[in-house]
Every structure is written in C-alpha cells, then in structure tokens.
Amino acid sequence: MADLGSTANLADKGAAAAPAQGGGGGGDKAEEKTRNFNYPLVKICDMMEELRAEAVDMVVTAVEKHPGNYEAAAKTIKELMDKRCGSSWHAIVGEGYGFEITHELRNLLYMYFGGNLGILVWKQS
Numbered sequence: 001m002a003d004l005g006s007t008a009n010l011a012d013k014g015a016a017a018a019p020a021q022g023g024g025g026g027g028d029k030a031e032e033k034t035r036n037f038n039y040p041l042v043k044i045c046d047m048m049e050e051l052r053a054e055a056v057d058m059v060v061t062a063v064e065k066h067p068g069n070y071e072a073a074a075k076t077i078k079e080l081m082d083k084r085c086g087s088s089w090h091a092i093v094g095e096g097y098g099f100e101i102t103h104e105l106r107n108l109l110y111m112y113f114g115g116n117l118g119i120l121v122w123k124q125s
Helices: 002-021 027-034 049-065 070-085
Strands: 041-045 089-094 108-113 117-123
Touching: 041 049, 049 070, 049 108, 049 117, 070 089, 070 117
Parallel strands: none
Antiparallel strands: 041 108, 089 117, 108 117
C-alpha cells in the first residue's frame, strides 16, 4: 500500500508544479505539438510508385468522406482496392494500435493522416 500512496503523492506534486512552469508563452509550443496535419505521411510502403499514389489518394478520400467513422472508412478503402487491384485486400483505420501481418510482396501500405490516424492496407490471399 505504500507504493500506491507514493505514486499518488508524486502525481499530485507533478500536477501542482505544472501550472507554475506553464506561464510565459509556453502555450504556443504546446499548440504546435498538438496541431493536426492534413497531409498523408507514408511510414511503410512496398508498393509500386503508381499503385502507392493511387492507394494514398483512395485512403485520403475515404477518411475525409467518413470523418470519425473508422469502420466505414476502412470498408470504403477495402472496396476501392478490391475493384482496382483484385480481391483479398484488407484495411484497418484507427488510432493507437500495433500490428503484425503476413502480406503479399509489393502490396503493403502503412500511413498516417490527420496527425495520429493510422491506416494499414495490405493484400493477403
């Protein structure tokens, strides 16, 4: 029980110290860090350049069409990729997830959009 008490005390001290440090223009830097960027950031991609450009455009269009509805955006991305490149495409749209997948070579895209929204698109037959 001593550990729980000491953790709570440390949290209280940190919360009390934070306002004292935050004065004097520190809010501008905090705003910069939390700003959402509206451009796609491709983290991992092994697609051909032409397919990558089309897939990124499809992802951006789907996410902008369904703001806040990740399930609908993922379904739209999957359907568009199935039509464009044949069946067996999968898509995940969300925040704060990890993954380990098996995919066909030259058919993987992992990107961020709008700051912290992660999109994973891959083909597995």
